[in-house]
Amino acid sequence: MSETQQTPTTGARLIAEAVGTFILVFGGVGTAVFAAGFPGDPGSPVNVGFLGVALAFGLTVVVGAYAFGPISGGHFNPAVTLGLAAAGRFAWKDTAGYIIAQIVGGALGAALIFGIAVGQPGGYVGTLGANGYDEASPGGYNLLSVALIEVALTAVFLFVIIGVTSKRAAAGFAPLAIGLTLALIHLISIPVSNTSVNPARSIASAIFGGGEALVQLWAFLVFPIVGALLAGWLFKPLFDRTRALEV
Numbered sequence: 001m002s003e004t005q006q007t008p009t010t011g012a013r014l015i016a017e018a019v020g021t022f023i024l025v026f027g028g029v030g031t032a033v034f035a036a037g038f039p040g041d042p043g044s045p046v047n048v049g050f051l052g053v054a055l056a057f058g059l060t061v062v063v064g065a066y067a068f069g070p071i072s073g074g075h076f077n078p079a080v081t082l083g084l085a086a087a088g089r090f091a092w093k094d095t096a097g098y099i100i101a102q103i104v105g106g107a108l109g110a111a112l113i114f115g116i117a118v119g120q121p122g123g124y125v126g127t128l129g130a131n132g133y134d135e136a137s138p139g140g141y142n143l144l145s146v147a148l149i150e151v152a153l154t155a156v157f158l159f160v161i162i163g164v165t166s167k168r169a170a171a172g173f174a175p176l177a178i179g180l181t182l183a184l185i186h187l188i189s190i191p192v193s194n195t196s197v198n199p200a201r202s203i204a205s206a207i208f209g210g211g212e213a214l215v216q217l218w219a220f221l222v223f224p225i226v227g228a229l230l231a232g233w234l235f236k237p238l239f240d241r242t243r244a245l246e247v
Helices: 010-034 049-072 078-086 092-117 143-164 174-193 199-209 219-239
Strands: none
Touching: 010 049, 010 092, 010 199, 049 174, 078 092, 078 143, 078 199, 078 219, 092 199, 143 174, 143 219, 199 219
């Protein structure tokens, strides 16, 4: 006798999204705050640098997707939720609940990071890994550069997510592929925008980054969502065309 497969409740799915986004922000942004700029001897630095931060974000998605993907689908990102809805892979009626849960989870992750960070000597005076353009960009990149990279890389992220979760994809490898893609995205774009591709992550940092981070937050809501929606709408006409097999 086969076991009856039970569908997770709406509450369980929302909690899974909140916890998964909490892990993503705490793991990724926490690495940027605590380990990326830690002062060490110039000849023997102890910080993890951009590479470490990129890997941290990728790893958080891998572990979160394997742990909570079977419950909620493992979005942990409002842009992913909207992109999947645009692609017909997720119900539009469920997007608002997911996005709220993701924002709450991300904010809790940022709050924990901030609570820990203020305990260092002299307190904490950073921006909690906030995204930015112009003077707030790590490399001083302007708004157009940030718009281009955030739209393009979020679209790439969604193309990968939709592709590796399709019925034709190899089973069981989706979280790994998605996590590696997010790490690659960070390697490319940390110097440009400090990498968003995730409005919930941007909101979480901006809450505690304050000032310019809040003023510029709009860009990291708009550009990732535009990229995700474009990918969602374009995936089927670009990649999902099929033809009947000839006998």
